[in-house]
Every structure is written in C-alpha cells, then in structure tokens.
Amino acid sequence: MSQRHDNFAPPCPSAPTPFGQGECAINASSPPAVELHGITKRFPGVVANKDIAITVRKGTVHALIGENGAGKSTLMKILYGMQKPDEGTIAVDGEQVTFASPGDAIARGIGMVHQHFMLADNLTVLENVVLGGEKLYGIGAKARRKIQEISDAYGLGVRPDALVEDLGVADRQRVEILKVLYRGAKILILDEPTAVLVPQEVDALFDNLRELKSEGLTVIFISHKLGEVLKVADDITVIRRGTTVGTADPKTATTKQLAELMVGTELPSPETRESTVTDVPMLQVQGLTLTEAGAAAAAPLTTAAPPDPSGTVALQEITTGRKLLDDISLTIHKGEILGIAGVEGNGQTELIEALMGLNSPDAGVITLDGQNISKVSVRKRREGGIGYIPEDRHRHGLLLEAPLWENRILGHVTEAPNSKRGILDPKGARKDTERIVREYDVRTPGIDVTAASLSGGNQQKLIVGREMSHAPKFLIAAHPTRGVDVGAQAQIWDAIRDARREGLAVLLISADLDELIGLSDTLKVMYRGRLVADADPATITPEQLGSAMTGAATGQLEGTEQSEDGDAR
Numbered sequence: 001m002s003q004r005h006d007n008f009a010p011p012c013p014s015a016p017t018p019f020g021q022g023e024c025a026i027n028a029s030s031p032p033a034v035e036l037h038g039i040t041k042r043f044p045g046v047v048a049n050k051d052i053a054i055t056v057r058k059g060t061v062h063a064l065i066g067e068n069g070a071g072k073s074t075l076m077k078i079l080y081g082m083q084k085p086d087e088g089t090i091a092v093d094g095e096q097v098t099f100a101s102p103g104d105a106i107a108r109g110i111g112m113v114h115q116h117f118m119l120a121d122n123l124t125v126l127e128n129v130v131l132g133g134e135k136l137y138g139i140g141a142k143a144r145r146k147i148q149e150i151s152d153a154y155g156l157g158v159r160p161d162a163l164v165e166d167l168g169v170a171d172r173q174r175v176e177i178l179k180v181l182y183r184g185a186k187i188l189i190l191d192e193p194t195a196v197l198v199p200q201e202v203d204a205l206f207d208n209l210r211e212l213k214s215e216g217l218t219v220i221f222i223s224h225k226l227g228e229v230l231k232v233a234d235d236i237t238v239i240r241r242g243t244t245v246g247t248a249d250p251k252t253a254t255t256k257q258l259a260e261l262m263v264g265t266e267l268p269s270p271e272t273r274e275s276t277v278t279d280v281p282m283l284q285v286q287g288l289t290l291t292e293a294g295a296a297a298a299a300p301l302t303t304a305a306p307p308d309p310s311g312t313v314a315l316q317e318i319t320t321g322r323k324l325l326d327d328i329s330l331t332i333h334k335g336e337i338l339g340i341a342g343v344e345g346n347g348q349t350e351l352i353e354a355l356m357g358l359n360s361p362d363a364g365v366i367t368l369d370g371q372n373i374s375k376v377s378v379r380k381r382r383e384g385g386i387g388y389i390p391e392d393r394h395r396h397g398l399l400l401e402a403p404l405w406e407n408r409i410l411g412h413v414t415e416a417p418n419s420k421r422g423i424l425d426p427k428g429a430r431k432d433t434e435r436i437v438r439e440y441d442v443r444t445p446g447i448d449v450t451a452a453s454l455s456g457g458n459q460q461k462l463i464v465g466r467e468m469s470h471a472p473k474f475l476i477a478a479h480p481t482r483g484v485d486v487g488a489q490a491q492i493w494d495a496i497r498d499a500r501r502e503g504l505a506v507l508l509i510s511a512d513l514d515e516l517i518g519l520s521d522t523l524k525v526m527y528r529g530r531l532v533a534d535a536d537p538a539t540i541t542p543e544q545l546g547s548a549m550t551g552a553a554t555g556q557l558e559g560t561e562q563s564e565d566g567d568a569r
C-alpha cells in the first residue's frame with residue numbers, strides 16, 4: 001500500500017495471534033465474535049479473497065468497505081456457509097468451525113440479511129418470520145410471543161399481523177432482521193442495508209443496530225456509503241483487490257481518507273450546478289394513469305422469467321382498480337436531468353415500466369422527441385433512442401447466465417455494433433464489450449465469463465457502459481450508482497453529465513438523495529402514484545426531501561414549489 005494515514009493500522013496478521021500486540025488496530029477489550037484467518041477463495045481467473053484476516057469484536061458494529069469486486073460479498077458468503085474457502089480458517093466465539101451450508105452457519109448463530117429482501121408479500125409478518133422455522137416456536141401463540149419479545153427487546157416496532165405487502169421498505173428490512181434474530185442469530189451480516197433507505201430510515205436502522213450491540217450482538221455490514229460507515233461502525237476493515245489492506249478508527253478517520261484507502265481516489269461529489277437545460281422538450285408525459293390491471297400486463301424485458309405459480313390468484317385479486325400511477329404529467333427537455341424522489345413502492349417502478357412499454361397504462365400520452373410512442377413496442381422505443389438503466393439489474397438488465405458479450409447485445413439486438421445489415425454481428429459485439437470493460441473499468445477476467453460471476457458493482461458498470469454506448473436521446477436512470485464504489489460512482493456521474501451536455505434528457509430515480517439533489521436540474525416528489533411536489537435541487541436538503549418522500553411533510557416544503565397538478569399533498 002503506497003499511502004498510509006495516521007488513522008489506519010495494518011490488518012491483523014493472518015496467522016492466529018493474541019490481541020494487543022501493538023500493530024493490530026483491533027481493541028482487545030471485547031472478545032472476538034468472529035476470526036477469519038488466511039481466507040483465500042479462487043474463481044476461474046480471479047482470486048476473490050487472498051489471505052484475508054479480520055477479527056470482529058463481540059458487541060460491535062464492524063463495517064466492511066472496499067471497491068467493487070474487492071471481495072466483500074465473497075467473504076461474507078464464506079462466513080455464512082454459502083461458499084467454501086480454498087484456504088483459511090473461521091472461528092466463532094473462539095471455536096474453529098467449518099460451514100457446509102447456511103444451515104450450519106445459522107446453527108452457530110450467524111444470520112444474513114441480503115440486499116434483496118426474501119419475504120412473501122401476501123403473508124403476514126408472523127407467517128414470514130415463522131416460515132421455515134416452525135420447529136423453533138411452532139406457528140401459534142408461542143411464536144407470536146417470541147416475535148413480540150424480540151421486537152420489543154431491540155426496538156424493531158414490528159407488528160406480527162401486518163401484511164408484508166402493506167409495509168414500506170424500512171419495515172420490510174426490520175422484518176428480515178427479526179427473522180434472523182428469531183432463528184437465534186447473535187452475529188448479523190447486513191449487505192448494503194442502507195441502499196434503499198431515506199435518511200430518516202437510515203437513522204432509525206442505526207438506532208436498531210446500536211440496540212442490538214448493546215445487547216451483546218455483533219453486526220457486520222457491507223457498505224459503499226462512507227459517511228454512514230463512520231457514523232455507525234466501531235471498527236472498519238478495508239478490502240482491496242481481495243485482501244485486507246487496513247483497519248480504520250471511525251472516531252478519527254474521514255470519508256476522504258477511507259475513499260483514498262479503498263480506491264485510491266478522492267471522494268467525488270455529484271454536485272453540478274452548471275445548467276445545460278434547453279427549452280426543447282425531449283420527453284413529454286400527459287395524464288399517465290395506471291391501475292393494477294394495467295400493471296399486471298407488465299412483461300419482463302429481458303429474462304424469460306418462469307411463470308408465477310400463484311398467477312391465477314394474483315389476477316383474481318386485481319379487481320380493485322387501485323391507481324399505481326395517478327395522472328402523471330411531466331416534461332424533460334434536452335440537456336435536462338429530472339430527478340424523482342420517492343420511497344420505493346410509490347409508483348416509480350410503474351412509471352419506468354410505462355415509459356419503456358412494459359405495462360399498459362389506462363390513460364395518458366407519452367411523446368418522445370415529438371413522436372407519440374404511447375403504443376409503441378419496447379424494441380421500437382429503444383431504437384427510438386431510449387436508454388435504460390433498470391432498478392433491478394438482475395431481472396431487467398442482465399442475462400445472468402450468459403457471457404458478458406451477449407449481455408452487451410441485450411436490448412440492442414438490431415443496433416450497431418451488435419448487428420450488421422440486419423444480421424447479428426458477434427464479432428462487433430465482442431469487440432465493443434472489450435471497449436466497455438476497459439472504459440468503465442469492469443473488473444473481470446474476460447468477456448466470456450457469465451454476468452453472474454461479476455460482483456454487483458461491476459455488473460452495474462457493464463449496464464451503464466452498454467446503455468451509454470448507444471448515445472440515447474433519453475435515458476431512464478434508476479439508481480444508476482447503486483452498489484458501485486466511490487470511484488465508479490464518479491465515473492458514472494461524469495458519463496451522465498457529459499451526455500447531458502450533448503443534449504441527453506434524463507429521468508433519474510435514486511434512493512441516494514445526495515445523488516438525486518446533486519445531479520438533478522429539476523426535482524419532483526412522488527408519493528402514492530402522484531407527483532406531489534416540485535423541489536429546487538439548489539436549496540432542498542436531503543432531510544427535507546426525505547420528509548416529503550415519506551408523506552410526513554404536508555403542504556408546501558421549504559425549497560419546493562407546488563406541483564403542476566395542483567396541491568402539494
């Protein structure tokens with residue numbers, strides 16, 4: 001490592017050693033909950049983890065940070081029994097263990113909350129928590145008591161009889177946490193837990209984490225949000241290119257230092273106040289309304305998803321006509337980034353799907369560059385100049401089991417360089433994939449590996465590279481930097497800004513409010529399917545925006561104006 005900061009100590013040596021020998025940053029005052037020593041994991045062409053050494057103290061929050069592809073998820077999968085290390089040892093509470101499956105890890109008190117929640121929407125909280133763990137406390141009064149007890153003990157505020165489909169993102173996350181606690185977890189692994197939360201929800205989650213550790217539980221969490229890491233972590237381990245490069249003391253370290261240690265670059269800022277907005281409308285939406293029945297017509301864009309076995313039931317339920325999009329009108333001009341703020345589940349997904357032609361709106365007109373595209377197919381819309389960075393990269397952005405170069409073709413089959421005179425051109429696609437890998441720094445051993453084998457952030461870089469390569473007129477960018485490290489984030493922001501300067505119109509949807517405020521020229525708040533307020537990105541704060549998003553703030557917000565469609569509800 002070339003740079004060294006006073007606040008950073010080298011990682012603990014990989015061979016088991018007693019604590020407190022001076023050069024190791026970990027405080028010896030609490031006993032270790034987890035000790036990873038000499039962990040090495042190889043995949044074809046990649047050493048994902050190399051001689052990793054981490055000690056996690058009991059009753060602490062331990063953050064794991066590092067650039068995309070550094071090896072964080074692999075390491076946590078090893079600790080959770082999902083992957084087997086090629087070398088190295090794991091000790092839990094001082095005892096050496098080997099895990100053949102997550103079941104083994106759970107039995108040793110390790111639980112993992114994944115980024116993508118794994119809850120059944122149509123079941124209650126109680127049913128979700130009990131599901132698969134029926135042997136523990138049954139499914140009746142005893143289970144209910146236990147859930148209430150855990151919820152009260154850690155301040156989770158979970159209601160056992162609430163239907164999961166009625167819960168917001170933060171509540172769902174609490175259910176996931178409760179679920180692992182119910183199974184006896186004493187060590188919780190959280191994979192980017194704040195990626196989908198608004199600032200107030202992040203604070204609430206951090207209160208929960210503090211509660212957990214005050215009860216002696218241990219939390220390991222992966223994050224790219226360095227400010228949050230400094231706020232909540234007791235210890236920080238930095239992983240770089242598969243190996244531990246240092247530990248940091250959150251009391252004294254700065255985000256800038258962390259960023260430098262992680263990726264060797266300074267912390268980027270999304271702030272952009274140069275205006276390139278023209279008065280030429282690129283995308284116009286008038287009175288877009290969608291009921292549940294129209295949304296059910298949604299077709300997957302890329303993957304041939306297996307039919308939902310509960311499809312018939314779902315269809316029977318779609319009779320209420322509840323409006324998922326309610327009279328949405330907006331205009332995005334050439335050179336303009338219009339940001340939409342909203343807690344997930346308030347219609348953003350449906351709006352994106354409507355613009356892409358993936359659902360059937362009940363009313364409304366969509367115009368792209370003067371052409372009415374309301375009834376036009378997905379393919380024609382793409383050929384007409386719509387770029388699409390989807391919110392769920394696994395469902396709509398990639399064919400996970402296909403190689404990278406085939407993923408380069410996805411959504412752009414008929415366009416150059418993937419196609420020549422109407423015929424697929426694998427050579428052209430391969431060459432251009434290599435360019436994207438180079439230009440967007442996609443960390444991969446080659447373009448023939450599957451998309452599934454890339455780390456999450458590198459998958460995202462591939463999608464962004466692909467979509468920007470077609471010089472779109474209008475870009476739908478849903479969480480464009482979700483899961484990417486600070487270095488790649490800066491690169492993606494630059495790519496979007498550069499294209500905007502050339503006249504690109506962008507619809508930006510992001511849970512990262514700094515990104516939303518920093519990049520947008522115009523900002524709207526979406527709540528329960530409606531655009532309820534316009535905010536000025538130059539003056540609004542993330543906290544004010546967060547309040548508006550949760551519907552907590554009514555009337556006109558500071559830094560906002562009334563929405564086009566009337567009252568600021």
Ligand SMILES: Nc1ncnc2c1ncn2[C@@H]1O[C@H](COP(=O)(O)OP(=O)(O)OP(=O)(O)O)[C@@H](O)[C@H]1O
Pocket residue numbers: 043044046047048066067068069070071072073074075443444452453454455456457458483484485
């Ligand atoms: N199943 C797999 N097959 C092949 N390679 C893999 C597999 N899983 C991970 N890798 C590779 O191992 C390396 C580490 O990936 P990992 O997902 O652990 O990184 P990460 O630090 O979690 O990244 P991110 O921040 O982007 O999520 C990457 O180069 C990735 O491509």
